[in-house]
Structure formats: structure tokens, C-alpha cells
Amino acid sequence: MVKLATAREARLYGPALAVRRWEYVNAGAYAFAALLLAAGLAALSAGGGASRAGLATAAVALAAVAAVNAHDLAAHLAGVDWRVGLARFDAQLGLVEFLVPALHAAGCVLAVAGLALLVSQGEEGARYSYGREMHAANMLLAAAVLWLLGSVLNSCQVYERADGRAQLLQSSVQVPLLLGSLLFLVAAVVNRRRVSGSWRREPGVxxxxxxxxxxxxxxxxxxxxxxxxxxxxxxxxxxxxxxLEKLRGGAQERLSRDREGRVPLNWEEVARRAALPTELR
Structure with missing residues (x-):
């Protein structure tokens, strides 16, 4: 899930306008990808000749989700100047800001690979490969496990300074994400048992x-x-x-000391000074 818009100071990875623009773009792109995923799975559930198109649509949607989460991870790393070691002092930084988008992106990559294997299955019975379908089922199961793990870790984010509204908004995103990931895992287990328990299948299914x-x-x-x-x-x-929440365990102080003299925290002030003549700075 997109986590750029958090109540953490670490999200200040650039000028305020750029931060706001990217957070809106990320949130909108994720919503569009989720809508596309639902549309593809709806076509798949309807059956008929739309099954292959539904799988392909779902694969494209999950690829978009993977791209959004990868960008989200990169933005969080940039927010702390790529200092991954700060996660030693603030567990939430590593488990939530870093690991959650990484797990969701990796799960999406596995799911896209599994769906691609299913799409590649031929319509004729002679071209059907049981081994290929088993590999696809295993990939979908692994993807669902990663999604559920990421959703559980996402629910571990705790705000101490933020007001009740920010925490309510955060929980409203965490709960449906966790329930949806759990359903994906149940579906993957059911599908894995179906594939492993049958050496034959109906043509076109x-x-x-x-x-x-x-x-x-x-x-x-x-x-x-x-x-x-x-x-x-x-x-x-x-x-x-x-x-805004500060990094815990002394990580915020270490980041501030490291930035001092290199990357000022007030980006707008830096831009204003750069536009002034040298003698007026």
C-alpha cells in the first residue's frame, strides 16, 4: 500500500509542492490500479471468453501496484537520505516504511509471473501443462503470503504525537487492506489444493x-x-x-546531525536564497 502520506517527518524528502504532488500521484495511481484489478477479476469471475483477458488485465494492474510500491520505497529511503542503518534505532522505520512497500512490490511481481504462466496456457488440451499450472499456483500462494505479511506489518504503525483524526484515517486504510490480503491468501490456498489434487482439468478452465x-x-x-x-x-x-511524528530511538537526531551543513531541512528557504545575488545571501 502506498505509504508516502504518513504523519512522519521522514516524508519530507523534497520541496513541499513536490512532496504533495507525488503523494497525490501515488495515491491516485494506486486507486486506479486497484480498480483495474477489480475489473479484471470481475471479468474472470464472469467466465466465458473473458477469462484470458481478465487474467491479463489483473496482471497489468498488479504490475502497476508493484511500480507504485517500488517508488514509495525509494521515496522513503530518500526521506532519510538513503541511510538504511537508521532502522536499527527506529523499528517502525524498517518494518513499516521500508519493508511494507518492499513486500507488496515483491508479492505483485510474483503474482504477475504466476498470472503470466496461466495466460500462456493454451486453449487446446494438448497444450495444457500441469507443471506450469502448479508453478503458477505456488507463485500466487507466495505472493499472497507476502501481501498478508506486509499488511500485518502495516498495521503495526503507531502514532504518538498525531491527533485522533490522523490515526483514524490510518486505521481506515489498514483494516480493509489486511482483510483483502487475507482473502487473497485463502483464495491462493484453495487454488493450490485444487491444482495439486487434480491431474486433469476441464478444457478452457x-x-x-x-x-x-x-x-x-x-x-x-x-x-x-x-x-x-x-x-x-x-x-x-x-x-x-x-x-508530525519524529523518528524514534535517536534516529531523528542522527539524521539531523548528518544533514547539518549538507542538506538543509527548509527546502523553500534554500530556493529563496539561491535566487538572491551572492552579496545578499
């Missing part, structure tokens, strides 16, 4: 209907989390009284 319907409900929960995330980004930028 790429996935089981139970897997498709469970994944559809899970994708709708992800879509709800994505829309609530857009609302969270909007509300957090509209609030002038939002108290």
Missing part, C-alpha cells in the same frame, strides 16, 4: 471459480483501502495543525 470470487472480494477491499488512502492524503494536506 484457467482458474477455479472459488479462487476467482475470493480474489474479486479481496480486490474490492483493496479498492476500498485505496480510495480511503486518497481521502487520507487529501485530509492530511488540508490539515494545518497536523503534528
Amino acid at each position: 484457467l482458474v477455479g471459480r472459488s479462487w476467482a470470487w475470493l480474489c474479486l472480494v479481496g480486490s474490492l477491499l483493496w479498492l476500498a483501502a485505496a480510495l480511503l488512502n486518497v481521502l487520507k492524503v487529501f485530509k492530511m494536506h488540508q490539515s494545518d495543525a497536523l503534528r
Whole structure:
């Protein structure tokens, strides 16, 4: 899940306008990808000739989710000047800001690979490969495990300084994301058992209907989390009284000392001074 818009000072990785723009872009891109995923799985659940197109659409949507989470991870790393070692002092920095987008991105990559294997299955029975379908089922199961683990870690984010509204907005995103990831895991387990328990399949059937319907409900929960995330980004930028969380365990002080003399914290002031003549700076 996109985590750029948090109540942490570490999110200040650039000029305020650029930060706001990228947080809106990330939230919007994630919502669009979640909608595309739900549409693809809905087409897959409907069956008929749309099964292959539904799988392909879902794969494209998950690739977009992976790209958004990868950018999210890069932005969080840039927010602390790429000092991964600060995670030793602040557990939430490593487990939430770093590990959550990494797990979700890796899960999406595995899921895209698994869906690609399913799409590559031929329509004729002679071209069907049981081994390929088993590999796809294993990849989808591994992806669901990573998503669930990332969602559980995402729920571990605790705010101490932020007001109740910020915490409520954060929880409203965490809960549907966690429930959706859990449904994806249940669907993957059901699908894995279906594939391992049968050496034959009906011609033209790429996935089981139970897997498709469970994944559809899970994708709708992800879509709800994505829309609530857009609302969270909007509300957090509209609030002038939002108290930002500092890095814990002395990590904030270490980051500030390291930035001192190299990267000033007030980006707007730096831009204003750069525009002045040398004698007036």
C-alpha cells in the first residue's frame, strides 16, 4: 500500500509542492490500479471468453501496484537520505516504511509471473501443462503470503504525537487492506489444493471459480483501502495543525546531525536564497 502520506517527518524528502504532488500521484495511481484489478477479476469471475483477458488485465494492474510500491520505497529511503542503518534505532522505520512497500512490490511481481504462466496456457488440451499450472499456483500462494505479511506489518504503525483524526484515517486504510490480503491468501490456498489434487482439468478452465470470487472480494477491499488512502492524503494536506511524528530511538537526531551543513531541512528557504545575488545571501 502506498505509504508516502504518513504523519512522519521522514516524508519530507523534497520541496513541499513536490512532496504533495507525488503523494497525490501515488495515491491516485494506486486507486486506479486497484480498480483495474477489480475489473479484471470481475471479468474472470464472469467466465466465458473473458477469462484470458481478465487474467491479463489483473496482471497489468498488479504490475502497476508493484511500480507504485517500488517508488514509495525509494521515496522513503530518500526521506532519510538513503541511510538504511537508521532502522536499527527506529523499528517502525524498517518494518513499516521500508519493508511494507518492499513486500507488496515483491508479492505483485510474483503474482504477475504466476498470472503470466496461466495466460500462456493454451486453449487446446494438448497444450495444457500441469507443471506450469502448479508453478503458477505456488507463485500466487507466495505472493499472497507476502501481501498478508506486509499488511500485518502495516498495521503495526503507531502514532504518538498525531491527533485522533490522523490515526483514524490510518486505521481506515489498514483494516480493509489486511482483510483483502487475507482473502487473497485463502483464495491462493484453495487454488493450490485444487491444482495439486487434480491431474486433469476441464478444457478452457484457467482458474477455479472459488479462487476467482475470493480474489474479486479481496480486490474490492483493496479498492476500498485505496480510495480511503486518497481521502487520507487529501485530509492530511488540508490539515494545518497536523503534528508530525519524529523518528524514534535517536534516529531523528542522527539524521539531523548528518544533514547539518549538507542538506538543509527548509527546502523553500534554500530556493529563496539561491535566487538572491551572492552579496545578499
